[in-house]
Amino acid sequence: MEQYGLENIRNVVLLSHSGAGKTSLAEAILSTAGVISRLGKVDAGTTTSDYDPDEIKRKISINLTLLPLKWQEIKINLVDTPGYSDFAGEVRAAVRVGEGAIIVVSATAGVKVGTEQVWAYSEEAGLSRLIFINKMDRENANFYRTVSELQEKFGSKCLPLGLPIGAHNDFQGVVDLLTMKAYIGSPAKETEIPSSLSEQVSSFREKLVEAIAEIDDALLDKYLGGEELSLEELTTGLRQAIISGGVVPILAGSALQNVGISSLLDAINSYLPSPKEREIVTAGDSAAPEIKPSRKASLAALVFKTSADPYVGKLTYFRVYSGVITSNSHVLNATRGETERIGQLFALRGKTQEPVSQIGAGDIGAVAKLGLTGTGDTLTSQTEPVKIAPATFPQPIFSMAVHPKTKADLDKLGPALSRLAEEDSTLQVHREADTHETVLSGLGDTQLEVAAEKILRKFGVGVNLKIPKVPYKETITMPTKAEYKHKKQTGGHGQYGHVLLELEPLPRGSGLEFVEKIKGGTIPKNYIPAVEKGVNEAAKEGALAGSPVVDIKVTVYDGSFHPVDSSEICFKIAGAQALKKGLAAGHPILLEPVVNIRVMAPGDFTGDIIGDLNTKRAHVLGMNPEDGNNVIEARVPLAEVLRYAIDLKSITQGRGSYTTEFSHYEEVPAQITQKLIAQRQAEKG
Numbered sequence: 001m002e003q004y005g006l007e008n009i010r011n012v013v014l015l016s017h018s019g020a021g022k023t024s025l026a027e028a029i030l031s032t033a034g035v036i037s038r039l040g041k042v043d044a045g046t047t048t049s050d051y052d053p054d055e056i057k058r059k060i061s062i063n064l065t066l067l068p069l070k071w072q073e074i075k076i077n078l079v080d081t082p083g084y085s086d087f088a089g090e091v092r093a094a095v096r097v098g099e100g101a102i103i104v105v106s107a108t109a110g111v112k113v114g115t116e117q118v119w120a121y122s123e124e125a126g127l128s129r130l131i132f133i134n135k136m137d138r139e140n141a142n143f144y145r146t147v148s149e150l151q152e153k154f155g156s157k158c159l160p161l162g163l164p165i166g167a168h169n170d171f172q173g174v175v176d177l178l179t180m181k182a183y184i185g186s187p188a189k190e191t192e193i194p195s196s197l198s199e200q201v202s203s204f205r206e207k208l209v210e211a212i213a214e215i216d217d218a219l220l221d222k223y224l225g226g227e228e229l230s231l232e233e234l235t236t237g238l239r240q241a242i243i244s245g246g247v248v249p250i251l252a253g254s255a256l257q258n259v260g261i262s263s264l265l266d267a268i269n270s271y272l273p274s275p276k277e278r279e280i281v282t283a284g285d286s287a288a289p290e291i292k293p294s295r296k297a298s299l300a301a302l303v304f305k306t307s308a309d310p311y312v313g314k315l316t317y318f319r320v321y322s323g324v325i326t327s328n329s330h331v332l333n334a335t336r337g338e339t340e341r342i343g344q345l346f347a348l349r350g351k352t353q354e355p356v357s358q359i360g361a362g363d364i365g366a367v368a369k370l371g372l373t374g375t376g377d378t379l380t381s382q383t384e385p386v387k388i389a390p391a392t393f394p395q396p397i398f399s400m401a402v403h404p405k406t407k408a409d410l411d412k413l414g415p416a417l418s419r420l421a422e423e424d425s426t427l428q429v430h431r432e433a434d435t436h437e438t439v440l441s442g443l444g445d446t447q448l449e450v451a452a453e454k455i456l457r458k459f460g461v462g463v464n465l466k467i468p469k470v471p472y473k474e475t476i477t478m479p480t481k482a483e484y485k486h487k488k489q490t491g492g493h494g495q496y497g498h499v500l501l502e503l504e505p506l507p508r509g510s511g512l513e514f515v516e517k518i519k520g521g522t523i524p525k526n527y528i529p530a531v532e533k534g535v536n537e538a539a540k541e542g543a544l545a546g547s548p549v550v551d552i553k554v555t556v557y558d559g560s561f562h563p564v565d566s567s568e569i570c571f572k573i574a575g576a577q578a579l580k581k582g583l584a585a586g587h588p589i590l591l592e593p594v595v596n597i598r599v600m601a602p603g604d605f606t607g608d609i610i611g612d613l614n615t616k617r618a619h620v621l622g623m624n625p626e627d628g629n630n631v632i633e634a635r636v637p638l639a640e641v642l643r644y645a646i647d648l649k650s651i652t653q654g655r656g657s658y659t660t661e662f663s664h665y666e667e668v669p670a671q672i673t674q675k676l677i678a679q680r681q682a683e684k685g
Contacts, residue, residue, distance in 0.1 A: 004075045006276040006293055009362040010268055011077045011319070013094045015122065016104035017114025018060060018083030021134040023047050024255035025104055026067055026080045032187070032261040033069040033076075035349070039258065048350040049080040053457060054450050062450055064090040064305060066317070066348045066364060071265045077364045083114050085654060086444035089393045089426035091121060093304045093375070096391035097319035097364065100272030101127040102264070104134050107141035107167070107252070111149045113654040119154055128273050129248045132264055136164050136171045137254040143167065147250060154248070159211055160204050161238075161249035162263055165194055174252055174260045177205045178234050186258040211247050212237040235270060242271045275362030280321045283378070283387040291322050291386055295361045298381035299323030299331060302388040306375045308419050308458055316370045317348070318359075318379060321388060325365075325379065326358040334385045335377040342367055342379075375425050393425045396441035397658060398645035400448050401469065402429075403437075405462035413438065416459035420451055427451060434471035434548055444645055470639045471593060472676065473665055474542030475551040476586030479504045484578035485560075486570050496562035497570030499523070499531055502555040503582040508591075508665055512539055513553040523559040523571070530568040531556050534575025543583040544590055544673070545680040550665075552586075554579065590668040590676060593638040599648065600629045601656035608651050616640035617669075635663055 014022045023042050026049050030036045040046035045056035049065035061082040068077050079094040081087075095101070101122045105115055122129055133146050143164045150158045162174045165184060173184030175193050180201075182193045193201055212234055213223035219237050223229060229237070241247035251267060253260020275293050280300070282291065291300055305317040318325075325331065327345045332338075346353040346366045359365035373379065376390030402417065404410040417429045417440065428441045442448050448465060455461045480503050488495040506513065514532045523531070535556075539549040556575070597618070599609055603625075609632055610620055618636035625631070641660065648656045668676070 002070075002075075003358070003360055004363065006295070006362040007274045008073060009075050009077065009275055010100060010272050011079070011098045011275065011362070011364065012268055012272060013079045013081060013091075013098035013101045013122075013127070014104060015081060015091065015095075015101050015118035016083050017106075017109075017112035017118075019109070020083065020104045020106045020112075020115075021255050022080055022083060022104050023049050023061055025102075025132065025134055025261075026065075026078060028255040028258045028261045029078060029265065030067060030069055031258060032265060033071050035067075035069045039256075051351040054453055058450075060084055062087055062090075063307070064094045065350055066366075068347060068349055068364075071269055074269045075363075076265070076268055079364075084446065085114065085117065085649075086442070086447035086450075088117070088443060089424060090305075091118065092391045092393055093425075095121050095125045095127065097302065097304050098125075098127055099275060099278045100268070101129045102268070103129055103131045105131060105146055105150065106138075107133050107135045107143055107146055108138045110146050111153050116153065116655070126245070128242050128245065128271075130161075130242075130264070130267055130272065131158060131248060131250045132260075133164075133250060133252045134255055136167055136252050136260070137169075137257045139168050141167045141171070143252050150250065157211070157246060158248045158250055159208050160252075161208065161267065162251045162260070163197060163200060163204060164252040164260070165197065171254060171257070171259065174263050175201055176263060177201065177208055178238065179231065180205070183260075183263060186261075188259075188262045208238075208247075208249075209234065212241055215241040215244065215246050239271045243273045243277060275321075281389040283389045293361050294322055295324055297322040297361070298384040298386075299325055299379065300381075300386045300388055301325055301331075301379045302390065303373055303375055303377045303379065304391060306373075306423055308423050313369045314422075315346075315366050315368050316373055317364070317366045319364045320359050320361050322361050323381065324358050324360045327356070330382075331379045332382040332385055333373050333377050334380045334387045336372055338372055339382070340370055340373050340379065343369055374422055391425075394443060395659065396426060396428050396443060397660070398444050398448065399439050399441040399468050399642070400445075400465040401432075401435075401437040401467070402440050402452075403464045403466060405464060409461045409463065412459065412461045413463065416455050416461045419459065420455060424451070432468065432471060434473070435469040437468055439468050440465075444649070467642055470642070472545060472547040472668070473550045473591040474544055474547045474583070474588055475549060475591060476503055476505050476583060476588050478587050480582050480586040482578045482582030482585060484574050484581060486574040486577065494562070494565035495567070495570045496565035497527070497567075497572075497574035498560040499556060499571065499574040499578045500558040501535075501575070501578045501582055502557055503579075503586050504553045504555075505586070506551045506553050508551055510551045510553075512536070512550060515553060515555040517555055517557045518559070523556070523561055524566075527561065527566065527568060527571040528556065530571040531559075531575035534572035534577075535579045537572075538576035538579040543580065543588050545676045547590065549583060550591070554582075590673045591665040592668045594635055594663045594666050595638050595641065595660040596663045597634050597636050597641060597644075597658055597660045599632045599634070599656060599658040600626070601632075601648075601652045602628070603630045605652045605656060606630045606632065609648070609656065612647060612651055637668075638662075 065080045081091045081094045165173045175182045213219045300322045301318045301320045307315045333340045378387045421427045483500045485498040542549045618634040621633045
């Protein structure tokens with residue numbers, strides 16, 4: 001494999017709303033660069049980047065894919081990403097390792113929610129951007145309408161660098177506003193600019209030249225003095241403007257017709273920054289001084305993705321920021337403070353893996369079968385360790401309970417879920433102690449459905465996903481006393497244990513308290529722990545809906561024993577049965593978890609969100625503007641928001657987001673309690 005200098009590498013992320021045609025654009029780019037001989041189709045499942053069986057089945061991208069190619073002596077590491085919001089973790093990982101981004105917008109659909117989201121991600125990461133208006137060959141394609149939408153949403157710095165020649169069936173090619181040349185067909189042929197476009201060309205060129213001149217004082221003086229700026233000055237000025245974020249150029253084309261693609265590749269080479277031009281962001285606790293991107297410096301590489309490959313085992317994707325990593329070497333994992341052995345390195349393109357001997361600064365590669373390294377870790381030299389700031393991932397908001405289909409699946413479920421969570425940083429797995437369920441949390445229902453299919457395909461574990469049970473609790477509302485005598489005569493030794501308990505309600509959050517107030521040895525000291533054990537076991541299942549009992553004080557104050565027939569087990573049984581009687585007599589109630597919820601969405605949706613929360617028994621606490629959105633704060637029972645991710649997506653057309661955290665337990669309204677008790681009896685029946 002050829003080794004490239006830092007200035008000859010471009011790490012570019014393809015970003016868009018789902019359905020704008022990123023994957024088809026990636027195919028067209030690979031075809032134009034001569035990497036593939038025929039264009040694959042998303043519908044046929046033949047594209048280079050969507051090779052995963054789940055992607056082929058659903059016809060959407062689910063994983064980020066590396067697609068390296070060479071265009072005029074420059075190596076472009078193109079990273080195709082999913083457009084669907086459930087897979088935002090993959091997008092965040094890709095954005096972290098790029099210097100530039102191509103934001104793809106459909107000429108028919110225009111700017112969508114996903115466009116706004118990926119724009120925000122690239123803004124946050126400080127990526128230099130190009131916008132590519134795709135699908136110019138489609139019915140209703142409108143370049144100028146899309147441009148004005150882009151300028152309305154993202155500002156006047158979004159300026160056409162190219163104009164389309166025709167649209168829909170009449171779409172033939174593009175005009176480059178800097179070189180003032182037209183290119184038609186596929187492969188592109190240079191031609192004269194059609195006279196019908198001359199007015200638009202001169203108007204848009206004027207705006208572009210003005211924006212470029214404003215970046216540099218010397219150019220501005222020349223421009224204002226009425227002098228013509230040379231092509232070289234314009235090109236250099238535009239590159240500066242794009243890297244500083246002062247201009248975001250808009251290009252047009254059609255991925256399916258492979259038109260306008262070579263202009264896009266030229267723009268990537270000419271205008272997007274190389275790894276040399278970006279600072280390396282180290283982690284806050286990194287002891288090393290500032291590091292500069294250089295092949296000669298000591299090694300610093302960031303792991304940005306891990307995948308469980310059924311054939312190769314674990315595959316670790318990394319981006320080298322400085323130094324060189326070589327096959328069959330030893331490096332330090334600075335995040336974990338341990339040495340890791342590096343085996344064979346690979347250059348990846350879609351699913352193909354080409355073995356390479358080394359990967360240098362600015363480049364991206366992969367290695368198989370690493371023992372301890374995970375996503376977000378830094379691989380570095382043992383002499384000069386450094387930590388690179390990892391990608392930040394969105395927190396999971398949607399949960400499902402995972403039930404194994406068979407006994408054999410149960411045994412393999414734990415390891416399969418932990419491998420899955422290692423592969424996707426937005427997935428989390430935990431065991432809910434009160435409901436005895438394993439809960440898988442992620443960003444949305446589609447992501448969890450894909451995860452369930454992946455568990456079966458990769459690890460052979462069949463699972464069903466169900467809405468998680470709510471961890472209800474039970475308590476009593478009035479003090480009560482209860483007595484139980486356990487007495488059995490079965491020939492030989494009998495059984496005898498006799499206990500009197502007093503039950504009192506405690507304030508919320510107090511848990512279960514056990515107190516012993518035996519006077520005169522009516523129950524010998526050595527049997528008291530057995531009584532407590534019986535009480536604790538019986539408290540795991542309350543009298544109403546079988547939920548754990550909390551917030552009560554249980555006092556054992558009297559009882560009796562038999563010198564021969566009494567034993568620990570007898571007193572354990574007596575303690576448990578006395579508690580059950582006491583709970584039934586103490587006017588028991590059900591308690592439900594209540595969460596604090598923060599909903600972030602544009603102001604237009606505030607009324608609908610509050611209206612919906614009111615139907616969910618929520619108590620709205622307040623509302624504040626924040627970063628251009630409204631933030632609504634409320635308290636709401638957990639049972640009402642188990643599927644809130646789906647509800648909010650439909651209310652806000654995908655523009656809303658939210659976070660929840662546990663607040664407290666409070667009493668369940670009577671009519672809901674009746675339903676839950678009936679449900680519990682039906683389950684038992």
